[in-house]
Amino acid sequence: MTVESLSQAQAVDSSDNDSVLPEASDTFVTTPYVEEVTGRALAYLRAGYPVHLAGPSGTGKTTMAFHLAALWGRPVTLIHGNDEFSVSDLIGTNDAGYRRSKVVDNFIHSVVRTEEEMRQMWVDNRLTTACRNGDTLIYDEFNRSRPEANNVLLSVMSEGILNLPGLRTAGEGYLDVGGDFRAIFTSNPEEYAGTHKTQDALADRMITIRLDPPDRDTEIKIVKSKSGLDEIEAGHIVDIIRELRGTGENKTRPTLRAGIAMGKILSTVSGQARFGDRLFHHICYDILSTESAKVLHDGQSVFRQWVDDVIKQVCPPSGVQPADGSDSSKVLEKAQSFWHQS
Incomplete structure (x- = not known):
């Protein structure tokens, strides 16, 4: 959460x-x-x-x-x-210390009466x-x-x-x-x-x-608001999350947290969600990795193949010209430059 x-x-x-x-x-x-x-x-x-x-x-x-x-x-x-x-962690405790009071009565000068009282101190807890x-x-x-x-x-x-x-x-x-x-x-x-x-x-x-995962429109608006991406790019990310969420083999289904993280990182490196973009694929692997990523078939990760298939299904190919006129290789250069500066 x-x-x-x-x-x-x-x-x-x-x-x-x-x-x-x-x-x-x-x-x-x-x-x-x-x-x-x-x-x-x-x-x-x-x-x-x-x-x-x-x-x-x-x-x-x-x-x-x-x-x-x-x-x-x-x-x-x-x-x-x-x-x-325990109950005391919610309501409070009287083990926080002691309060001591002393009364000296010398009303008659030849008689001194002393009273002392020690009481445990109660401290409220949050409930x-x-x-x-x-x-x-x-x-x-x-x-x-x-x-x-x-x-x-x-x-x-x-x-x-x-x-x-x-x-x-x-x-x-x-x-x-x-x-x-x-x-x-x-x-x-x-x-x-x-x-x-x-x-x-x-x-x-x-x-x-x-509460179940919200509808697609809500998820897109959240990713857009938190990442700064435009609605189209946020939509690609949300569609990847929603497709993988519906995959029965994926033991740990991705949540909206993953979509927000993907959006923020893409926005930071001026990247885009494109099939065939090596940087974007690896961002997806890293953020969406689950226990099922350990499952291998012929020595290859089944999880990565699932991710690749979903990216291919919902995202434009990397040959599509990004809005800023750069290509995939330049996006990777921006990312590498950002890591070095950090």
């Missing part, structure tokens, strides 16, 4: 060190697909329901979460799922901070945390109460969640390494929007 896949979330510090105030990026790409997903998600948030953006890597989940938070207009508290999380302040919680890849750690969210999302066991001795064992509090979750599929199955009770308390 990349922030660049749909927008570039910007943030400024808020009064709370655990919160940021997101701002919409000038390069955010808006298409009917993006507007439709955004409209549904905002409707769920207005109704008070947590939104869960689920889908494979590279579909813009995190970026969409920040975009929704920017539209909602409240400070954001961000948590990244972690297999090592508690968000609930106290009514922030928007973005819990990115929440299913990388163990289900027993995430159980603390159940009462927050249904009853609007956060259970704080460490504060029970102080009479503050429960916290009423601020009325502006909203939660946006993202998750990768359960078959991804390092993820856990979400407990049914938690999934039942959120509304899930499943």
Whole structure:
């Protein structure tokens, strides 16, 4: 998942060190697909329901979460799922130290009474901070945390109460969640390494929007916006990605991240997507390389043949004159010059 896949979330510090105030990026790409997903998600948030953006890597989940938070207009508290999380990592701990107080009573000069008290100090962690302040919680890849750690969210999302066991001795064992509090979750599929199955009770308390790779028009506009290429060249790159994504033999299907990287590199070296251009073919090999690149047939990489076939299918041949009047060899010279300068 990349922030660049749909927008570039910007943030400024808020009064709370655990919160940021997101701002919409000038390069955010808006298409009917993006507007439709955004409209549904905002409707769920207005109704008070947590939104869960689920889908494979590279579909813009995190970026969409920040975009929704920017539209909602409240400070954001961000948590990244972690297999090592415990409940205290989410709500806070009273093991941060001790507070000592001493009272000396000398009201009667001949009698001195001294009282000392030592109490453990409680420090809020980010979930508690968000609930106290009514922030928007973005819990990115929440299913990388163990289900027993995430159980603390159940009462927050249904009853609007956060259970704080460490504060029970102080009479503050429960916290009423601020009325502006909203939660946006993202998750990768359960078959991804390092993820856990979400407990049914938690999934039942959120509304899930499943994000698949966006339509071709959206992908082209994103690559164009992020790379500076024109729409035709961005279209060639997107078509390569989409063709390889549909190839069953390709175990790790390329995402929009790969298309953005290809576009940025081509733009940097003033290159173009052309079949037969040696530099472009190698850029594709390097960026799109997967486990299937190790598969050999007669000593040759099957993966490279797949890539070559797709480039031939969707891109003009290198003999087509580029817009700047240069040819493929000059593009390679520009690339080599750029590497040496770097």
